[in-house]
Amino acid sequence: MSLSSAREQDMTGSAVASRKAYEVRSLRFRYQPLSRGAENWVLDGLTFDVEAGEIFGIVGPNGSGKTSLLKLMAKVLGAQAGDMALFGRDLGAMPQVEVARTVAFVPQESPQVFSFTVMETVLMGRHPHHQGEKWSAGFGWESAEDLRIAEEAMQYADLTHLAGRSVMDLSGGERQRCMIARALAQAPQVLLLDEPTAFLDLQHQLEICAIVRRLKEERGLTVVLVSHDLNLASQYCDRILMLKAGTLFRLGPPHDVIDVEGLRDVYGCTVLIDRHPESGVPRVTMPQYRAVKNSGNSL
């Protein structure tokens, strides 16, 4: 009911000129250089846009810079060069809190060593909206509205029955849903997901994908997800960005990005590609009789 209001407000206001959630220009990034002079760029000159309201997939081999890119988009990391705009505003110049009111980030792993309850964890998502009053941001009580929004986010992720459970006692799928609910409690316009289905069994993968789909359709959320699973990306993403060693290899709808030649070029192995029997999107299958060194990430 209210998670989407921030988006609506923004849409009617300043955002007419920026239907694009992200505009990324010549982005370059590296972690601390390991040796002087070594040109070890993780991302090297990326330029692309993310449209508002689309599901945008980022795929590529291990070490191609997928997760780094997602963290840059969440402003968890900072780039060395290039520009990034979030709904037309310069991301680099936005305070962390304002980014957090617009963008929610769910990391691949969220280990918790203390026994916070699910409800407490989801309520942490309200933090960026407490920043108004300095005291309450550090030591205050949740408002009725915070509780309502958290409750709603938990319903969305089907967690309501686990509200009082410690997050340490959750299964992998429940924990992932808990982190998504926490992200929803942020009332974001953009949701960034890093490998949302990694380590999950089929049923839980489907649950997560259904939540993502509903968020796009019912709330118009922009979703950017990083995945190893090409079939998942193909099935659920409107557009896919394929990275190759930190550069843009291809960008477009699944059937433009995923083909035999492209995958051979990027992943260095030949796979079978046919059509998904229901949706008709490209489907990647491992070939028979071939000593493929990659472990079975692409099903």
Add this chain to the structure above:
Amino acid sequence: MNLTTGSLPASSDHRSCENDSGPSQALSSAGKPSLSVLTARRWTVVMVPLMLLSATLLLICVQFGAQWIGLGQVIDIVEHAFREGSVESEQIGTAGVILLQVRLPRLLLGLLVGACLASVGVVLQALLRNPLADPYVLGVSSGAALGVALAILLGIGSTVFALSVLPLCGFAGGLLSLVVVYRMALSYGRLPIHSLLLAGVILNSIFSALIMFITSIMEPNRSAGTMTWLMGTLTAPSYPALAILACYLMGGLFLLLKQARRLNILTLGEESARSLGIETEQVKRLVYLLSALITGAVVSVSGMIGFVGMVIPHAVRLMFGADHRLLLPASALIGGMYLMIADTAARTLLSPAEIPVGIITALAGGPFFIYLLVWRKDRFA
């Protein structure tokens, strides 16, 4: 940003009742609202009894010692001292001197030191995301002790503006070891538990060697006192000194409490915390500085009292949950009570001789540490 105007189609028909009774209804359907969310009411329900319990315990502990002073006598002495407005020996007698100049200030110091050690344990555990963190185990206490011992050796333990510079030397030493441990244990942006413990062990042994060297070159009579202090001993302070220390330490604890919500979020990990709008570097720097300041001051008055910062937060989390808004003040009070009891035992077990209280807390806390490391490591390793 107005978050109430928007509405999902599925639930918009419930909006009329949401403004007043919505949250409680929704929560009651969720099961146990009182346990899953910390409210001001629950906070008060826990904190007020804890405060009363601390006061009661103070009254009980003050009766114990080489000489038993019963409750009736205690009340008489306090009443008399109030009437006279003095704690001088002529007015209140020998029992009065023991009670008001030795036991009471010493117990209050124990309450304060225990509260500080437990609180520093809580915040270090949150920042390092590790329930085994403790200023003693990580070598922060021994760093602070080194700073203080060095100051004593160089003879700069004199007072500046009525405030001893020893706490500042302790702060410098504590901060140094915190930085070194952090740098040593950090690998690929993570702080693995075993690296942390190992870094603490290494620092502890280096600092212990240096401290022993310093005490060995001191004059014999000073070195004996320094050794006793190092083992963790509470000595009765004068009331003005106690008041200054209390203001300083309680100010620090208050500033830590103001970070309670941010500490909650930092337990999700730094990247998650940053994505929730927290300037993590700023918060971490502030909390580490406050921890070192508090530990430095505590070590300079009471030496190395170990494991309080690990045992107490663990127990309090089991009792009251992990939310730092309650965990921090509850740990402070329970840590204070714990040290009052431990110090009373230190004074009475071998009466009239005294055991350094640090020995008692180490004997109680060490096995608990082993228990956590061996049987509960699946929870955090």
